[in-house]
Amino acid sequence: MDTIGLIAGKSDFPLLFAKAAKAKGVKIIAVGIEGETRPEVEKLVDKFYWVKLGELSKVLEIFKGEGVKKAVMAGGVTKSRIFNETLKIDGLMKSILVKALDKKDDTLLSMITATLRSSGIDLLDSTLFLEDLLPKEGILTKAGPSPAQEEDIKFGIKIAREVAGLDIGLSIFVKDKAVIAVEDIEGTDALIRRGGRLAGPGGVIIKVARPKQNMKFEIPVIGPQTIRSMAEVKAGCLAIEAKKTLIIDKEEAIGFADNNSISVIAVKV
Secondary structure, three states: OOEEEEEEOOOOHHHHHHHHHHHOOOEEEEEEEOOOOOHHHHHHOOEEEEEOOOOHHHHHHHHHHOOOOEEEEEOOOOOHHHHHOOOOOOHHHHHHHHHOOOOOHHHHHHHHHHHHHHOOOEEEOOOOOOHHHOOOOEEOOOOOOOHHHHHHHHHHHHHHHHHHHOOOOOEEEEEOOEEEEEOOOOOHHHHHHHHHHHHOOOOEEEEOOOOOOOOOOOOOEEOHHHHHHHHHHOOOEEEEEOOOOEEOOHHHHHHHHHHOOOEEEEEOO
16 A cells, blocks of 8 residues: 545644654645644644545545545534534535435435545545554553442443444543433533533443444544543543554543543453
């Protein structure tokens, strides 16, 4: 694989992918989304282009012009922008939105994937070159969950999986075997703050993949910001799904968790 396209969304995920791909000697043609993609990506790739949210035709034109046959989608977009902003969506993206049975992430991303494929571009797993950042089952911090936190994890893991399967969100906030808050369109940090506000200190955050997770897009991601949000509300434990959750800046995230008495554990679902 000499050349690969990168559709770069928000967060550090695209940066990690670009660094890993370059280390493998792969040429990267990246497309960044205005208002979403961190500009630092441009310095890590061979060629970089900006597009507006909803300009799918332009993405295809760029990749075709650069001879891209394989691509990765790393990082999501702020979905609320679709509802809150007046976007200049191109004809191709508009046709996807019209034909879609619903506006679930899986539905829209599957249709975008099919559109890329029909244009001769295969979308690869977003974890390509990043397998080492998907932790195996086990305790990741110095201290593991307390017995009470373990009970909350056992209680909440199936519920989290059901919520993820309904494409509502990938995370829930649990305390004393009660679901306090569920992730919605606002994202994980908002869930943590809302749960902490409602339940006070000591909550458990559970983050899982969808039951039929497509590794080509939107896998669960955590990082230092996740732990910082937990520390702000004094949440005590984070349980993530083993081998299906990407940890951004793992050393920093786990170190911050240790310093704030937060346990992090990867569990098999």
